[in-house]
Amino acid sequence: MKRRAFLGLGGLALAATAMGGWTLIHNGPQPLLVSARNNADGKHYAVGYTLDGNEVFATQVNERCHDVVPHPQLPMALFVGRRPSTESYLIDTRTGELLQTLTSPAQRHFYGHGAFHADGQWLYATENDTSEPGRGVISAYRLQGKQLIRDHELSTHGVGPHQLLWLPDNETLVVANGGIRTEAESRVEMNLDSMEPSLVLLKRDGTLISKEQLPERMNSIRHLAIAADGTIVSGQQYMGEVTDKAPLVAIKRPGEAFQPFPLGEEQRLVMHQYTASVAINSELRLLAMTAPRGNRVFIWDLDTGAVRLDAALPDCAGVGAVEQGFVVSSGQGRCRLYDCRQPKIAVQPLQLPAGLWDNHLRLA
Amino acid sequence: MMRSPFTIALAGLALSACSQTDPQQTTSAALTEGVLVPGYSSWVETNRQLASSGAAFCADQQDLATARQAFLGAQSAWAGLQPMLVGPMGEGNLSWQVQFWPDKKNLVARQVTALLNKTPQVTPAILDKSSVVVQGLTAYEYVLYDTSIDLNDPAQKARYCPLLTAIGDHQQALSTHVLEQWQAEDGISAQLKTFPNERYAEPTEAIAELLRTQVTAIDGLKKKLGTPMGRQSKGTPQPYQAEAWRSNASMSNVSATLAGAEKIWHGANNDGIQALLGDDNKALKDKIDAAYAETRAQLATLQRPLSEMLKDEQGRKSLNDFYETLNILHRLHEGELARTLGIQLGFNANDGD
Numbered sequence: 001m002k003r004r005a006f007l008g009l010g011g012l013a014l015a016a017t018a019m020g021g022w023t024l025i026h027n028g029p030q031p032l033l034v035s036a037r038n039n040a041d042g043k044h045y046a047v048g049y050t051l052d053g054n055e056v057f058a059t060q061v062n063e064r065c066h067d068v069v070p071h072p073q074l075p076m077a078l079f080v081g082r083r084p085s086t087e088s089y090l091i092d093t094r095t096g097e098l099l100q101t102l103t104s105p106a107q108r109h110f111y112g113h114g115a116f117h118a119d120g121q122w123l124y125a126t127e128n129d130t131s132e133p134g135r136g137v138i139s140a141y142r143l144q145g146k147q148l149i150r151d152h153e154l155s156t157h158g159v160g161p162h163q164l165l166w167l168p169d170n171e172t173l174v175v176a177n178g179g180i181r182t183e184a185e186s187r188v189e190m191n192l193d194s195m196e197p198s199l200v201l202l203k204r205d206g207t208l209i210s211k212e213q214l215p216e217r218m219n220s221i222r223h224l225a226i227a228a229d230g231t232i233v234s235g236q237q238y239m240g241e242v243t244d245k246a247p248l249v250a251i252k253r254p255g256e257a258f259q260p261f262p263l264g265e266e267q268r269l270v271m272h273q274y275t276a277s278v279a280i281n282s283e284l285r286l287l288a289m290t291a292p293r294g295n296r297v298f299i300w301d302l303d304t305g306a307v308r309l310d311a312a313l314p315d316c317a318g319v320g321a322v323e324q325g326f327v328v329s330s331g332q333g334r335c336r337l338y339d340c341r342q343p344k345i346a347v348q349p350l351q352l353p354a355g356l357w358d359n360h361l362r363l364a
Numbered sequence: 365m366m367r368s369p370f371t372i373a374l375a376g377l378a379l380s381a382c383s384q385t386d387p388q389q390t391t392s393a394a395l396t397e398g399v400l401v402p403g404y405s406s407w408v409e410t411n412r413q414l415a416s417s418g419a420a421f422c423a424d425q426q427d428l429a430t431a432r433q434a435f436l437g438a439q440s441a442w443a444g445l446q447p448m449l450v451g452p453m454g455e456g457n458l459s460w461q462v463q464f465w466p467d468k469k470n471l472v473a474r475q476v477t478a479l480l481n482k483t484p485q486v487t488p489a490i491l492d493k494s495s496v497v498v499q500g501l502t503a504y505e506y507v508l509y510d511t512s513i514d515l516n517d518p519a520q521k522a523r524y525c526p527l528l529t530a531i532g533d534h535q536q537a538l539s540t541h542v543l544e545q546w547q548a549e550d551g552i553s554a555q556l557k558t559f560p561n562e563r564y565a566e567p568t569e570a571i572a573e574l575l576r577t578q579v580t581a582i583d584g585l586k587k588k589l590g591t592p593m594g595r596q597s598k599g600t601p602q603p604y605q606a607e608a609w610r611s612n613a614s615m616s617n618v619s620a621t622l623a624g625a626e627k628i629w630h631g632a633n634n635d636g637i638q639a640l641l642g643d644d645n646k647a648l649k650d651k652i653d654a655a656y657a658e659t660r661a662q663l664a665t666l667q668r669p670l671s672e673m674l675k676d677e678q679g680r681k682s683l684n685d686f687y688e689t690l691n692i693l694h695r696l697h698e699g700e701l702a703r704t705l706g707i708q709l710g711f712n713a714n715d716g717d
Contacts, residue, residue, distance in 0.1 A: 038711075040703065040706075040708075066717060082717060083717060112717055162717075187716065222717075237716070242460075243471070243495070243496070243497065266456060269456050269457040270455055270456045270457070274713075276712060276715075290712075292710070292712040292713040292715070293713050294455065294456075295454075295455070295713070296455065311562070311563075312455065312563050314569070314572065314573050314576065314710060315576075315708075315709075315710025315711070315712050315713055316712070317712045330710070330712075331708060331710035331711050331712040331713075332569075332572050332573075332576065332708050332709065332710035333564075333565065333568075333569040333572060333708075334565045334566070334569065336565075347562060349560065349565030349566070354565075354568065354569075354708070355572075355707075355708030355710070356708050358712070359712055359715060359717060
């Protein structure tokens, strides 16, 4: 989705009516990179930087966050608490002001991911029902002024949900059910011998549309990216033996079944059974993924599966699409811009602070 | 979600930090020339000896004891290389092709047997296409040392020899190829010396990777000892989960890895990581020097094979004491040293989210 186009159409009117009190301020000519980041002492921050290195905000938060969900129109973003955190933070992305500490109710904790609906009035977050550990819940929060109010819950129709995103119709939610049962205040896997990962599509009212699985039961479906044409890509983390051959990237093209993405054996091996963030550049029809155990960044042609980039980047973390291609962060080194507009991808280090970047980044 | 066009000012990222006098660049280059390239070169040499030993043994021109010595040489060189696995050897599954550990389910025995039953005449080409489990030193060790195999029996020797020679060739080819990649025009050796390049944006990133690799190897030693010591199994020793248990070389491997780690610290001419600590950090430097000396001293007292030490109280206590010195060494590098050098070792790789 082109944000500017969206703003031009519905955003302003909406903001003027349903979200009175906010002024729409553009971040200027550059996107804002938002991410969870630590400082050298291990303290947790919600940060926003322009890509040329200007710090827009760095707000200290209690708990380590995972993904960030920018509001589709307003200058705010939810920094979602990392599993098994019970806190998420709604931040003003112009100033870093903490607008709200969102606390999950008893017997719920966040899984690190969420998604704003395109209308900007609802946020959906994956949560764990710890009274029935692992039962996947999607909690719907209504935006009222500068506060998210918990409204109702849906089922993810699966166990241990992780990332969720909208299809371009803005009415269908896609959920990666990781399949792993964990208990409150714990990250210990309880059911490695009986995992149930699945890719679920559901309607906004919670009705199940489809539930698909990969053949390998221990292949946890974790992260998602969705193209403008509705193509869904997932990244897996395989919990079985290091020598097993499990598909670590999978794809569901519109109208087709969920299936392994054609991955070269060399690429699959270098991932060490572990993928982190995925992103799609819809204009360039490219798929990018970070594999921090292999310290490698990959870019593929989304349509042909051809490898466009297989590059070293120690402790690579978040990835997001920009006009030129992709921006990738690292827990250890500098962030990189991969300019993919020419046949040979050009890599440029960015003047953002090096290292300590957490798993995901978003461009708001 | 995509934003409108923008341009990024990439003007001269830390160009001033890339001059010849940058201490991190000097250290990275010195370690490359003085420690890493020599380390890889001697590893290649031990694999050349392994391949020729395998061929000689199988032609009945060398006895088993000599063949085992050649194996131990290659295995020790590989252990010494652990703190230096930056670049091609740290990527992909190449390291599995050299050694398959941990082997929780004794895959090496099963897969060697299955391979030879299916393909009695294993050739290097067949081995190249086989599982990593049978391609490397772990399979070679199994053939040379496992009590179920009697290489003095001509029939058994004939059964296992094609595999031995194929592994020798595979290891020689693999190590030679890796060294070539190191020394290629834009290879990792060049990338560790001149910045910025496709891999490293600045010298700090190279130093961070060298330190991370070294720290990972020291941490790996804790796993290699901790697993057989039963630290992951409620204190019950697991002698067959040790690295190199068949050749009784577990402790000498530890020694080789520690020596490799210390080379990264000292460098060939006191120009390793330690050179980055100025006079104001002399206390830390002394502490790390002392920690290396202590691990060496402790290790020197552990003269019995690991499997024997695991059997009695005194042996287990000595191992625990040694494990503690490793732990101190590991923490000093991971914590104080990294912090003092302003280096992030990263945290996403083992995150599980």
